[in-house]
Amino acid sequence: MTTPLPPDPASSYPTAAELSSEIRSGRLTAVAAAQASAERIAALDGTVRAFLHTDAERSAAWAADADRRIAEGSQSDLAGIPVAIKDNLCIEGEPCTCASRMLENFRPPYTATAVRRLLDAGAVPIGRTNLDEFAMGSSTENSVAGPTRNPWDPVRAPGGSSGGSAAAVAAGMAPIALGSDTGGSIRQPAAFCGVVGLKPTYGRVSRYGLVAFASSLDQIGPFARTVRGAATVLQTIAGHDPLDSTSLSDPVPDYLTDLDEPLAGLRVGVVADHFDVGLDKEVADAVQGAIETYRSLGAEVVNVTLPHSKYSVATYYLIAPSEASSNLARYDGVHYGHRAKKFGSLEELYERSRGEGFGNEVKRRIMLGTYALSSGYYDAFYLKAMKVRRLIQQDYDAAFEQCDVIASPVTPTTAFAIGELADDPLAMYLSDVYTISANLAGIPALSLPCGFSKGLPIGLQLLGPALSEPKLLRAARMYEFTTDWHTRVPPLQDQTGVTP
Amino acid sequence: MSDAPHSADQPSRGSLPDDRDIEAVIGLEVHAQLATRTKLFSGCAADFAPDEPNTRTDPLVLGLPGSLPVLNAAAFRMAVKVGLALNCEIARFCKWDRKQYYYPDLPKGYQISQYDLPVCGEGWLDIDAEEGVKRIGITRAHLEEDAGKNMHAGGVSKVDLNRAGTPLVEIVSEPDMSSAAEAKAYLERLKLLLTYLGVSDCNMQEGSLRCDVNVNFKISTADGAKATPIAEVKNLNSFRGVEAAIEFERTRQLEEFARTGETLNAGNKTTRGWDPDRQVTVPQRTKEEAADYRYFPDPDLVPVTLTEEAIEALRGELGEFPADRRVRIGEVWELSDYDAGVIIERGKPFADYYEEVAQTADDGKRAANWCTQDVLRDLSELNHEIDTFPIPAGTLGHLLKRVSAGELNTKAARDVYADLLSRPRGQNTPETVDAIIDERGLIAVTGGAELEAAIDDALANPKNAVAIETVRDGKQQAVGPLMGQVLKAVSGADPKTVRAMLLERIGGAG
Incomplete structure (x- = not known):
């Protein structure tokens, strides 16, 4: 029989669970927690640049509301917890720029379901985080506001596209954050920044109010310092939403009660191809070390194959841009968003507004997608990619008959330097090789810290079958408990001398 | 419209052919707005409201980022009913596709439609043609959302999105009609069917029924049958317009053929618009013909599957079709074909009115005479619809019952009817009929x-x-x-x- 693990070890700044217990015991108010977050942002964000906008007044109002609800007996784990929100999620009346000139002045008249559920639970949004424009990128460099810096080393990228959210959590500006993951946009920055990031099963979290990049791949998910923090956020945001036809109606299980219960007889799948050429040696060693840790915890390590995963990147870069080219057609300068000042005809209004409003990476993907969907190319590109996608899904179905989770690297390397891959889009695309197939298959996957290389965090990816989040989170928690990677904080804190 | 025969590649010039040797080949695409309370993919109100532009909108209708479509089940059920009424194959599995093009009245940059898996497949509709009943094939019928409306005036262009997102069913016929009269008969029959089903008000002034006409002409010549290139005439919104456009195309295409000898081929279909003021068709931008809509399945919507049980349940809700009802009322109330036709073609509310009058009076023939003559005349004079007509069916039925019982002669009944007509509808109960008869001493002399x-x-x-x-x-x-x-x-x-x-x-x- 297994015995429950003790609570999370204390880290250098508080986890969501620690904050929650402080707040619920009355030792800390939500208003004070929000204030502490705001102060830390003020002290560090000149360096990190995780946030695009903050609204201290509105955050304070949300926090005051949370304090009132706590006084009235709210038992929510998230009451009063500051949360950073990626700037592609709508909050009524707030800016939602997607880091694009196109939406510089856009304020949505409604709130995303995931954010609405966090607000209902008493969480306190403390600011909107930076991203690659329209979530297209792996470095948070493609932002009209400029790049976010990796808190572990400010010359390096935090990953992307949810780089602002990952950096905010890593730098202790917020204990939790929301991001979105279309091809790895939560997991890769989580790995680069040394935090936990979860991409749930497709449809587990409503996409209503998430500015669409690629609708069949996009999924909202949490960042946190610990597995428990991520599980707590998922517990709140998961579930069917009548406003999103693709949200799943399966009941939401309890992710928290058994979280600390180690899994007996866990079968960890390992794919030999994942450790082939292109993988940094130290990353490979850290991931292999994590797999050994599972073996030492009593797990059975099983070799599995994913024969079609080598086509993941190619498949993804047909499907995602195709959907993006369609989803971004609405930004035409007519109804809202950027409109060119000068135009002589309707065509010119479109061309100039879009030409001025979008950055290069967005334009590149719109062109790729438009081409792939064009008459005469559709069958060879989009349709073929959809068929390969099915094969990739079938690979996972077969693999998960032999194992409960698959352990793999998240990224081929640790965080690359800002500018290093900026002129080589193909190399940037290939850096998504380990994360992309989970989106194509619609399965849940998370990234958690599993080591360091030259002072930079390394991530371990765990993937499970659709709706296996309870097991996936418990497997992650098993590993987390035996290690202390997640308790380490970036040296940034020491430089500024600010303590939470 | 690939059925029209291809002819030899060599164009032959010649004089205008003889009328007997020419046959029109006509197929129609009809867009009918479904009478749902809300739009096709959101809970936004779907009423017309032309005087309050951009008030029937929400984040989805405006195409705001982050908004998502959710299928209106009522609209889907209506589309299935249309398919069943048109004898169509009903899809057990259908999906949604994005038709992509840029236009200011299309805020998302795409229209959600059905491309290769429409909800309704092949079917047919019988019409009354010159030589008797003619069966017109239905190619398909699918659901899609409407666009908004662009308005240009005084150098300023404005967009009204009230209509954007309202549900349309597009019904595509086979090119089975061979005259303008048949096209009109098809439209009338279709409109009648849709209104009897209660799925559309088919109000052409308000644009809830619109029509595209595909037309060309088969010409028998000494060296075999030839066909003129197809013209698609877009957005006709009156039956007269459809007839006139076909007649105009007849002259235009035959003159063109006489001048150039050009015959139908895969690449020479043209798109034209109808100018109702000048009564001519005019060519539309060739750019549109070359448009690549880049259809692909909408990833925001899940496909719909239909069970046999669901389809049968909807079949049970169809009610009586106008053609069946015409036969039935003819038999039950011993009406002439002509009278039964007049009653049915006036629409379902009028047929319901007639049947209530007939039932109450227990005299279908007398009821038919009064309804098709007096009531129809006064409806048009007073500019009323039947449901606001001053004399309710039960009241007229009661009056006619007393006539049939011999208590009142026809002349006296007309006096009562005229009196009722001048009163508000709310006052006109059967008791009012009795009171007027008593007051005026109109009881027929049957003895003494x-x-x-x-x-x-x-x-x-x-x-x-x-x-x-x-x-x-x-x-x-x-x-x-x-x-x-x-x-x-x-x-x-x-x-x-x-x-x-x-x-x-x-x-x-x-």
Whole structure:
């Protein structure tokens, strides 16, 4: 029989669970927690640049509301917890720029379901985080506001596209954050920044109010310092939403009660191809070390194959841009968003507004997608990619008959330097090789810290079958408990001398 | 429209062919707006509201980022009903596709439609053609959302999105019609069916029924059959417009053929618009013809699957089709084909009205006479719809029942009817009918000394001797002149009673 693990070890700044217990015991108010977050942002964000906008007044109002609800007996784990929100999620009346000139002045008249559920639970949004424009990128460099810096080393990228959210959590500006993951946009920055990031099963979290990049791949998910923090956020945001036809109606299980219960007889799948050429040696060693840790915890390590995963990147870069080219057609300068000042005809209004409003990476993907969907190319590109996608899904179905989770690297390397891959889009695309197939298959996957290389965090990816989040989170928690990677904080804190 | 025969590649010039050698080939694409309360993919109100532009909108209709479509189940059920009524194959699995193009009235940059898996497949609709009933094939019918409306005036362009996102069913026919009259008959029959199903009000002024016409002409010549290039005439919003456009195209295409000899091929279909002011079709931008809509499945929507049970349940909700109802009321109420046709074609509310009048009066023929003559005339004079007509069906039925019972003659009934017509609908109960009759003393004279005396006079009058003999010999219709004399002498006398009394007194072979 297994015995429950003790609570999370204390880290250098508080986890969501620690904050929650402080707040619920009355030792800390939500208003004070929000204030502490705001102060830390003020002290560090000149360096990190995780946030695009903050609204201290509105955050304070949300926090005051949370304090009132706590006084009235709210038992929510998230009451009063500051949360950073990626700037592609709508909050009524707030800016939602997607880091694009196109939406510089856009304020949505409604709130995303995931954010609405966090607000209902008493969480306190403390600011909107930076991203690659329209979530297209792996470095948070493609932002009209400029790049976010990796808190572990400010010359390096935090990953992307949810780089602002990952950096905010890593730098202790917020204990939790929301991001979105279309091809790895939560997991890769989580790995680069040394935090936990979860991409749930497709449809587990409503996409209503998430500015669409690629609708069949996009999924909202949490960042946190610990597995428990991520599980707590998922517990709140998961579930069917009548406003999103693709949200799943399966009941939401309890992710928290058994979280600390180690899994007996866990079968960890390992794919030999994942450790082939292109993988940094130290990353490979850290991931292999994590797999050994599972073996030492009593797990059975099983070799599995994913024969079609080598086509993941190619498949993804047909499907995602195709959907993006369609989803971004609405930004035409007519109804809202950027409109060119000068135009002589309707065509010119479109061309100039879009030409001025979008950055290069967005334009590149719109062109790729438009081409792939064009008459005469559709069958060879989009349709073929959809068929390969099915094969990739079938690979996972077969693999998960032999194992409960698959352990793999998240990224081929640790965080690359800002500018290093900026002129080589193909190399940037290939850096998504380990994360992309989970989106194509619609399965849940998370990234958690599993080591360091030259002072930079390394991530371990765990993937499970659709709706296996309870097991996936418990497997992650098993590993987390035996290690202390997640308790380490970036040296940034020491430089500024600010303590939470 | 690939059915029209291709002809030899070599164009042959020639004079205008003879009328007998020309046959029109016509296929119609009809867009009918479904009468749902809300839009096709959101809970936004779907009413017309042309005077309050951009008030029927929400994040989805405006195409705001982050908004998502959710299928309106009522609209889907209506589309299935349309398919069932048109004898279509109903898809057990259908999906949604994005049709992509840029236009200011299309805020998302794409229209959600159905491309390769429409909800309704092949079917048919019977129409009355010159040579009898003709079966017109239905190619498909699918659901899609409408666009908004661009308005250009005084150098300024404006967009009204009230109509954007309202549900349309697009019904595509086979090119089975061979004259403008048949195209009109098809549209009338289709409109009648849709209104009887209650799925569309088919109001053409408000744009809830619009039509594209595909038309070309087959010409028999000495060196075989030839076909002119197809013209697609877009966005016709009146039946007259459809007829006129086809007639215009006939002249235009035949003259073109005479001049150039150009025949149909895969690449020479043209798109034209109808100019109702000048009564001509005009070419539309060739750019649109070359448009690549880049259809692909909408990833925001899940496909719809339909079970046999669900389809059968919807079949059970269809109600009586107009063609069946026409036959039934003809039989039940012993109506002429013509009367039954007039009643049915006036629309379901009118047919319902008629049947209630007939039921209450227990006299279908009398009800038909009054409904198709008096009521129809006054509807158009008063500019009323039947549901706001001053005389409710039960009230008219009661009046006619008293006429049929011989209590009231037709002239008196017309007085009552005129009186009712001048009163508000709310006052016109059956009791009002009785009160008016009493007040005015309109009860028919069916007996009494005055009537007996008048009949005595008529029988005693030597001028009537011949007529009386004729009646006695069995020719009852000869009693007419005597009746006239009696009715003239006794005001309010009931003709039926008078006739019966005269015949009884004369006696004889009858």
